[in-house]
Amino acid sequence: MSNKKITIYTDGSCLGNPGRGGYGAVLLFNEHRNELSQGYKHTTNNRMEMRAVIAALTELKEPCDVILYTDSQYVKNAFTKKWLDNWLKNGWKTAAKKPVKNKDLWQQFIPLMDKHNVTFRWVKGHSGDPENERCDDLARNAAGSLDLIQDEEE
Template identity: 65%
Template sequence: MTMKNVQAFTDGSCLGNPGPGGWAAVLRCNGSERELSGGFALTTNNRMEILAVIEALALLKEPCGVDLYTDSQYVRNAVEKKWLAGWRRNGWKTSDKKPVKNRDLWERLQPLLDLHQVRFHWVRGHSGHPENERCDVLARTQASSRGLPPDTGYRE
């Protein structure tokens, strides 16, 4: 059976950093499109960028080939430059022996990366890329919402 090919566009936003934050994703497969987004009362931009990727990949019901478009060098580099693998190997410590930030999210992302064949594509944020701009609007709308839940994984 042939693996489905999916395009996923993701973005995270934070009003203040830390501050209220939002994440968003637009997924496309076989002519269908789905938008998803969420937010938290107090979080960081990097957490929202990672969470956007997690939520996009978690939505997929079976292993897929995923072209994932993000404006986050942090997320892309953590995967492509093998930072994530190194952090895991080093007991979740950075090269200078400090605890890895956002470990809870990286631990949620890894099994999804193992399940899907993900190809990361970096896009410049706020440069007119239509899907990135759409995700930015969705994420900022979430970050601006009232009554956002706490980000229980966020540590100041």
């Protein structure tokens, strides 16, 4: 039996960077649609982009084939340009020998990427893609909500 084929759109938002932030994700499977969002008290845009993907992939209860659309080059390139693999080989140091930022979240990606077959696709933000725009709305609304939680590591 083959894996379910899921399409995911994600976006992160920060009102100030750093500042209040939020993420939004839309998961599509056949006629099913699931929207996720959460706001944070003090965070960065990159962390919200990452949390959107982590939340969406965590939502999947079995291994899936995923097409994941993000407007974050940071997230996409970590996988398509093998940045994460290199950081792991270099003991969580960048090519410039500096500590990798957001290591706590990158570490959360590893089991998710092992579980799912994820293909990253970049979508230009604010370009009229309906699902990307929906994720942007979810992220901005979450960042502006009263239901904000602490982003543990900054």
